[in-house]
Amino acid sequence: MLIERQKMESLSEALADRVEKGRSPWADARVRFFRNRQAVIGLCLLIFVLAFAGFGPLIARWPIDEIDFMVMGDIVRDGAPSLANGHYFGTDDLGRDLFARTVLGTQISLAVGLIGAAIAVIVGTIYGAVSGFLGGRVDNVMMRTVDILLAIPYMFVLILLLVMFGRSVVLLFVGIGLLSWLDMSRIVRGQTLSLKGREYVEAARATGVASSTIIRRHIVPNLLGVVIVYATLLVPGMILSESFISFLGLGVQEPLTSLGALISEGAATMNYGTLWQLIFPLFFFIVTLFSFFFWATVCAMH
Amino acid sequence: MTGDALLKAEDIRVTFEIYRSGGMPWEKPLALHAVNGVSFELRAGETLGIVGESGCGKSTLARAIIRMVPATGSARWNDEADLLKLSPREMMRYRSDIQMIFQDPLASLNPRMQVGDIIAEPLITHQKGVSKSEVRERVQEMMSRVGLLPNQINRYPHEFSGGQCQRIGIARALIVRPKLIICDEPVSALDVSIQAQVINLLMELQRELGLALMFIAHDLSVVKHISTRVMVLYLGRVMEVAPSDELYAAPQHPYTQTLLSAVPIPIPRSSATRRRFPLKATCRAPQSAIRLRVPHALPPGDGNLYRGGSGSPR
Numbered sequence: 331m332l333i334e335r336q337k338m339e340s341l342s343e344a345l346a347d348r349v350e351k352g353r354s355p356w357a358d359a360r361v362r363f364f365r366n367r368q369a370v371i372g373l374c375l376l377i378f379v380l381a382f383a384g385f386g387p388l389i390a391r392w393p394i395d396e397i398d399f400m401v402m403g404d405i406v407r408d409g410a411p412s413l414a415n416g417h418y419f420g421t422d423d424l425g426r427d428l429f430a431r432t433v434l435g436t437q438i439s440l441a442v443g444l445i446g447a448a449i450a451v452i453v454g455t456i457y458g459a460v461s462g463f464l465g466g467r468v469d470n471v472m473m474r475t476v477d478i479l480l481a482i483p484y485m486f487v488l489i490l491l492l493v494m495f496g497r498s499v500v501l502l503f504v505g506i507g508l509l510s511w512l513d514m515s516r517i518v519r520g521q522t523l524s525l526k527g528r529e530y531v532e533a534a535r536a537t538g539v540a541s542s543t544i545i546r547r548h549i550v551p552n553l554l555g556v557v558i559v560y561a562t563l564l565v566p567g568m569i570l571s572e573s574f575i576s577f578l579g580l581g582v583q584e585p586l587t588s589l590g591a592l593i594s595e596g597a598a599t600m601n602y603g604t605l606w607q608l609i610f611p612l613f614f615f616i617v618t619l620f621s622f623f624f625w626a627t628v629c630a631m632h
Numbered sequence: 633m634t635g636d637a638l639l640k641a642e643d644i645r646v647t648f649e650i651y652r653s654g655g656m657p658w659e660k661p662l663a664l665h666a667v668n669g670v671s672f673e674l675r676a677g678e679t680l681g682i683v684g685e686s687g688c689g690k691s692t693l694a695r696a697i698i699r700m701v702p703a704t705g706s707a708r709w710n711d712e713a714d715l716l717k718l719s720p721r722e723m724m725r726y727r728s729d730i731q732m733i734f735q736d737p738l739a740s741l742n743p744r745m746q747v748g749d750i751i752a753e754p755l756i757t758h759q760k761g762v763s764k765s766e767v768r769e770r771v772q773e774m775m776s777r778v779g780l781l782p783n784q785i786n787r788y789p790h791e792f793s794g795g796q797c798q799r800i801g802i803a804r805a806l807i808v809r810p811k812l813i814i815c816d817e818p819v820s821a822l823d824v825s826i827q828a829q830v831i832n833l834l835m836e837l838q839r840e841l842g843l844a845l846m847f848i849a850h851d852l853s854v855v856k857h858i859s860t861r862v863m864v865l866y867l868g869r870v871m872e873v874a875p876s877d878e879l880y881a882a883p884q885h886p887y888t889q890t891l892l893s894a895v896p897i898p899i900p901r902s903s904a905t906r907r908r909f910p911l912k913a914t915c916r917a918p919q920s921a922i923r924l925r926v927p928h929a930l931p932p933g934d935g936n937l938y939r940g941g942s943g944s945p946r
Contacts, residue, residue: 529740533804536698537754538727547753551744 363628372624379618383440386433391416394434395585397425406603420606422592423599428610435589436614438582439569442503443622446568449507451561454514455553459545461515462522473519476512484509485571492580499582502575506568514560521556525549562626566619573615589615637673637708638811638844639697644670644705644716646689646696646868666692667703668868676811679838679845681859681876683852683891689868690848694814697846698730699723710811728758731805735817737797741789747800748785751775754808774803778833795826799833806837814846819854827851831858852895856880864888 363369392398400415401408402425409421411428419428461472488505495501525531526549534544573590575581582588589611596608645668649661667689674680682690696703697715707715709726718726731754734740741750751771755762762770772782778799789797798818805813815834819827835858838845849855855862855876862879864871864887872885883889 529734529736530742532700533732533734533740533801534753536700536727536732537757537808538724539753539757543757547745548742552742 366628368624369628372621372628375617375621376625379436379440379614379621382614383433383436386436387430389418390427390430390433392427392430394430394587395426398427399425401425409604411606419610420604422595422607423604428592428607431587431592432589432610432614435587435592435611436618438499438586438588439572439590439615439618442499442506442572442588443565443569443618445503446506446510446572447561447564449503450510450514450564451557453508454511455518455550455557457511458515458518459522459549459553462519463526463541463545463549465523465526469519473516476515479509480512485574488575489578489580492575497580497583499586502572502581506571510564510568514557514564517556517560518553521553522549525552559626562622566622566626569615569618589618636675636711638676638710639674640706640708640711641673641697642671642706642708644693644696644703644707646692646701646703665868667696669705670865670868670870672863672870672873674812674844674846676844677838677842678861679847679859681855681862682846682848682865683850683855683862684865685850685891688865690850690865691816692868693865694732694816694846694848698727698732698814724758728754728808729811731808731810731813733798733801733805733813733815733818736821737794737801738789740801741797743789746786746788747775747780747792748772750789750800751803751807754804758808770807771803774807778803778806778837779829793826794822795829798822798826798830802830802833802837806841809841810843812844812846814848816848817850818847820849820851827854834858852880852892864891 398415398417398421401417401421405421405423405425409417409425411418411420417427417429419432422428422431457472457476461469488502488509491501491505531544531548534548539547569589572581572588573593576588576590577594579591579594581591592611593608593615596604596611600608646666648664648666650664651661652659670689670693672680682693684690692701695701697707699715699718699720703716705716709715709729713722713726715723715726741747748768748771751774752767755767755770768785772785775782775785780796780799780803784792789800792800801818813834818834819830822830831854834845837843845858847855847858859876861873862876863873864879864885866887871887872879872883874884879888880892883892
């Protein structure tokens with residue numbers, strides 16, 4: 331009996347001591363995410379693309395810029411995809427290994443997409459949240475500035491910049507990133523306006539919390555849902571516009587390449603029987619976009 | 633009244649400017665007098681109930697005192713300072729003395745913060761040098777005091793019921809040991825049994841800590857239960873201030889009589905025999921509204937009263 335009682339006491343103490351771990355809204359979302367088949371497929375595709383970009387260089391047997399003189403004479407006959415000579419995806423028109431180049435192209439396209447979206451998210455969120463929270467005249471000035479910037483045809487400016495300052499990846503990143511935060515800031519501002527009237531923000535203001543702290547502690551965490559959905563939609567958008575510019579021949583510079591540039595080259599030779607030059611880059615392009623869009627739709631639903 | 637009032641408000645006025653929709657920018661805005669010359673006194677340990685219909689300026693008055701809306705007049709705190717004339721920086725000193733409890737318990741808690749962080753917020757805002765472990769200790773102490781389990785400190789607001797959320801709100805208000813708590817309809821969103829729990833908790837804490845309460849509600853029986861004195865507001869003006877018992881036993885002002893006659897009675901049969909004083913006009917007249925709506929004789933308004941629309945200014 332005594333032992334039983336001691337046991338019970340220690341058990342109740344142990345129960346009382348254990349701090350219950352709360353389930354955050356994020357944890358809830360994670361559970362729902364993994365129950366959703368679409369979301370899991372999107373995630374698997376994304377992991378596949380990331381793995382391809384990450385581990386591809388280890389598998390490739392040729393560097394990106396070395397011309398294989400064995401196949402150079404007749405690409406249609408000798409340059410087709412083959413395991414024997416190490417050109418898994420065949421070669422491009424000049425006899426360079428397409429596998430290595432597709433890996434590089436995927437890396438660069440992903441980098442443009444992710445970095446561009448990251449700039450947009452950071453700048454757009456801060457700008458929009460500050461504008462929406464402060465309101466009044468400050469809000470007016472900040473949003474009219476955005477309106478003016480939005481009125482500038484951005485593809486035109488980007489192309490002009492690339493022509494004037496020469497083609498470079500850095501300029502491409504900066505150009506795409508700095509022009510893409512405009513929409514983000516508008517969305518964030520609208521959301522902030524509705525958050526500003528919530529009672530917990532009022533409670534924080536009533537107790538004297540500084541504005542910057544309120545934005546950081548109360549506004550931004552509650553914005554993240556919207557921001558993440560928009561950012562996942564932004565990434566494929568970035569990849570598309572980079573591809574478009576590369577397709578025009580203004581994007582990244584040889585021997586570097588991107589999926590857009592590879593598709594452009596492949597499309598130019600598709601009538602001559604070297605269809606693999608188009609199909610492999612196109613496949614990875616589509617898979618990348620697809621996985622991001624898949625993911626974004628799932629995020630948007632929750 | 634003695635001079636040891638904790639808060640002495642005199643002639644508080646809040647006026648909102650309403651620009652006519654579609655009007656030209658140079659047109660003069662209409663003035664909406666949300667709070668129109670309200671004066672009252674509040675001593676430590678006392679509860680002032682504020683009642684009135686929707687949109688009569690109850691919440692606006694509370695917001696004026698903590699400077700959430702611009703107001704004129706004076707609100708002397710402890711005979712030291714006039715809250716309405718302090719700079720925002722000077723006001724910070726007094727913000728920890730005046731805390732607020734809100735109407736919607738869940739909406740007043742940030743859904744992305746853990747309960748412990750929510751309750752600790754006023755503490756880390758006002759007392760910078762407190763160590764993390766001490767903050768945690770005090771939060772847990774406060775949680776058990778308001779009837780929450782201290783081991784739920786890491787939970788999120790959506791995991792609690794409405795009554796528990798209101799307890800979290802109360803804990804957040806009490807953590808800095810304030811002298812005055814403004815309760816803005818703290819029980820309107822709760823069901824009746826939980827209302828009683830929250831009200832009794834508030835009264836208990838008030839007794840222990842010697843708090844002054846400003847209790848805003850439109851449930852007259854709740855106000856009667858908790859208040860030492862009751863102030864009746866109508867269209868931004870004080871109709872009557874009286875000790876709770878007196879006001880309910882013998883309302884002096886016609887509007888108060890009207891208001892009290894509208895209180896539902898537990899046994900409906902008896903309501904057939906009791907006397908009601910219904911308001912006559914249903915629309916809100918721009919001028920001398922009080923005369924129009926209250927059936928008994930009343931001194932005429934000064935004519936500067938304007939009410940637009942039917943929504944309440946918040």
